Amino acid sequence: MSRRVSNQLIIILAGSASLAIAMGVGRFAFTPILPMMLHDGTVDLAFAGRLATANYVGYLVGALGAMLIPKAWSQTAIIKSALVLTIVLTALMALPLPSTWIGLRFLAGVASAIGFVFTSGWCLAQLSGAPGSIGSAIFTGPGAGIAISGLAASAMTALSFTGQWGWTAFAVISAVTSAVIWRVFRKSGRDVEPFYVGSTGTSGRVPRTEMPMFAVAYGLAGFGYIVTATYLPVIAKNAIPDSPLLTVFWPLLGVSAVVGSLLASRVRKNADARLYLVGSYLVQAAGVAVSVVWEDGIGLALSSILVGVPFTAISYFAMNEVRRIRSSHHARYMGLLTAMFAVGQILGPPVVGAIFARQVNSDSAFALALGIASITLVVGAVILVAMIVMFPARVHHRLQGASESLDRHRA
Numbered sequence: 001m002s003r004r005v006s007n008q009l010i011i012i013l014a015g016s017a018s019l020a021i022a023m024g025v026g027r028f029a030f031t032p033i034l035p036m037m038l039h040d041g042t043v044d045l046a047f048a049g050r051l052a053t054a055n056y057v058g059y060l061v062g063a064l065g066a067m068l069i070p071k072a073w074s075q076t077a078i079i080k081s082a083l084v085l086t087i088v089l090t091a092l093m094a095l096p097l098p099s100t101w102i103g104l105r106f107l108a109g110v111a112s113a114i115g116f117v118f119t120s121g122w123c124l125a126q127l128s129g130a131p132g133s134i135g136s137a138i139f140t141g142p143g144a145g146i147a148i149s150g151l152a153a154s155a156m157t158a159l160s161f162t163g164q165w166g167w168t169a170f171a172v173i174s175a176v177t178s179a180v181i182w183r184v185f186r187k188s189g190r191d192v193e194p195f196y197v198g199s200t201g202t203s204g205r206v207p208r209t210e211m212p213m214f215a216v217a218y219g220l221a222g223f224g225y226i227v228t229a230t231y232l233p234v235i236a237k238n239a240i241p242d243s244p245l246l247t248v249f250w251p252l253l254g255v256s257a258v259v260g261s262l263l264a265s266r267v268r269k270n271a272d273a274r275l276y277l278v279g280s281y282l283v284q285a286a287g288v289a290v291s292v293v294w295e296d297g298i299g300l301a302l303s304s305i306l307v308g309v310p311f312t313a314i315s316y317f318a319m320n321e322v323r324r325i326r327s328s329h330h331a332r333y334m335g336l337l338t339a340m341f342a343v344g345q346i347l348g349p350p351v352v353g354a355i356f357a358r359q360v361n362s363d364s365a366f367a368l369a370l371g372i373a374s375i376t377l378v379v380g381a382v383i384l385v386a387m388i389v390m391f392p393a394r395v396h397h398r399l400q401g402a403s404e405s406l407d408r409h410r411a
Contacts, residue, residue, distance in 0.1 A: 008127055014184035015123035015138035018079060019116060021174045024145015024254070026086045026112030027055060028229065029170045030105070032153030032250050035233045037163035042098065045234070045356060049349035052230045054102045056349075058109020060342030065110065066117040075122040076185040082115030083178045091171035094164045122185065137265070139312050143257025148173075150254055153233075154247030210391050211325060215340045217383040218318050221281060222344025223351075224377035227369050228288055228307050229253075230349060235366050239295040249304045256308025264313035272393045273317040273324070278381045280310035280317065285377035292367045292374075315341075324393070348373075 030052065037043045043051070069078065089108045093101060123138050149170060156166050228235070236249050267276060287306025290299055322337060352369045359365035 010184055011123055011126045012137045014181040015119055016141035017177050017181050018119040019141025020145030021083055021086055022112045022115035023142035024149050025090055025170050025174050026108045028146050029149045031230060032150045032233055033163055033166040035237055036166050040163050042163060046353055049353040051101055051105045052349040053346055055105040055109040056345040058106040059113045062110035062113025063338045066114050075118050078118045079185050082111045085111040087171050087174045090167055094167040139261045140258045142312055143254045146254030147251045150251030157247055207391055213383055213387055215336050217380040218337045219340030219344040220376050220380035221314050222341035223347050224373050225284055226345045226348035227352060227373040236300050238362055240297060243297055245297045249300050253304040253308035256305045257311035260309035261312040264316045273321045274384050274388050276317045278384045280314045281377045281381035284310045285374045288370050288374040292370045
């Protein structure tokens with residue numbers, strides 16, 4: 001293995017690990033820990049929904065804030081700061097101070113978004129000369145983080161750990177991982193201007209309704225998956241309370257997300273990305289619906305796979321489609337999409353809470369919430385189909401990798 005290839009592999013692994021901490025711990029560690037906290041009696045589903053919402057609001061604030069950070073600031077210093085902040089905030093969740101938890105989850109969301117954006121940007125800058133779409137491999141990180149956190153939570157549940165120990169364990173895992181990758185993130189000549197903006201856009205005038213329609217469709221995806229992503233272990237516990245498979249489904253979703261991110265990097269490059277998005281929306285809609293109509297271990301496993309495979313692929317295709325629609329001023333429109341997606345996520349837990357307030361039976365409440373989420377994804381797919389008909393792709397474009405596009409949030 002040449003030194004150049006070895007360095008690229010190190011950057012990919014470090015970037016993936018950083019994203020695993022930012023997303024797998026900063027955002028989604030709460031999901032596998034939630035059953036432990038419910039068992040401990042430290043939260044109920046209503047409070048859990050508020051904690052989840054606080055994290056999603058923080059993610060929105062962090063994503064928008066990343067756009068305002070001066071380019072002159074060191075990206076590697078920001079990445080390291082986000083890692084440290086995520087570790088500290090995760091550790092603080094172990095303290096028996098419920099009054100602080102909403103604030104901690106909000107700040108964790110902020111750190112998660114900033115870590116995600118800047119890790120993506122820096123890693124792809126270093127990999128800009130690598131062949132093909134090798135850089136997209138760093139996006140296995142979120143799925144890997146979900147899988148590892150889920151497996152760790154499964155082990156802790158089997159050992160009758162409390163939620164406090166769960167948060168402590170994730171903080172320690174994140175700290176050890178950060179120490180291993182710390183020296184990889186060092187300032188380089190490519191640190192300030194990480195990406196080349198290729199001529200992937202369209203020529204001519206863009207219809208005024210095209211981007212708003214796309215933003216709405218993307219926002220619907222944020223709402224469509226978040227009910228499952230927030231409550232999957234709880235849904236499984238309600239459906240099959242005594243099954244030994246209870247702790248399998250969340251890690252399975254994470255592994256499926258890793259597979260999906262790798263598959264997304266291998267699709268035909270010159271096709272209309274909206275076709276891939278339609279397929280991804282429908283696969284995820286089917287996954288959400290399966291857990292309603294097939295309430296056993298096989299159904300929940302299938303649901304986890306179908307929701308997980310498009311998990312990061314949707315963002316991969318959507319961010320590149322923005323590059324095609326808007327060949328200049330990417331940041332403004334990618335910020336719009338990020339905001340719409342975050343709003344969709346933010347609405348998920350309150351909707352579930354409102355449904356629970358009106359439903360006596362928790363099974364019927366989750367069934368209704370998941371049904372609404374599945375229909376939302378189908379509506380998003382219909383909007384995308386309408387866009388394909390109304391606004392035919394004017395230029396076949398090469399998918400550059402979702403991470404290139406995500407970095408425009410700070411342009």
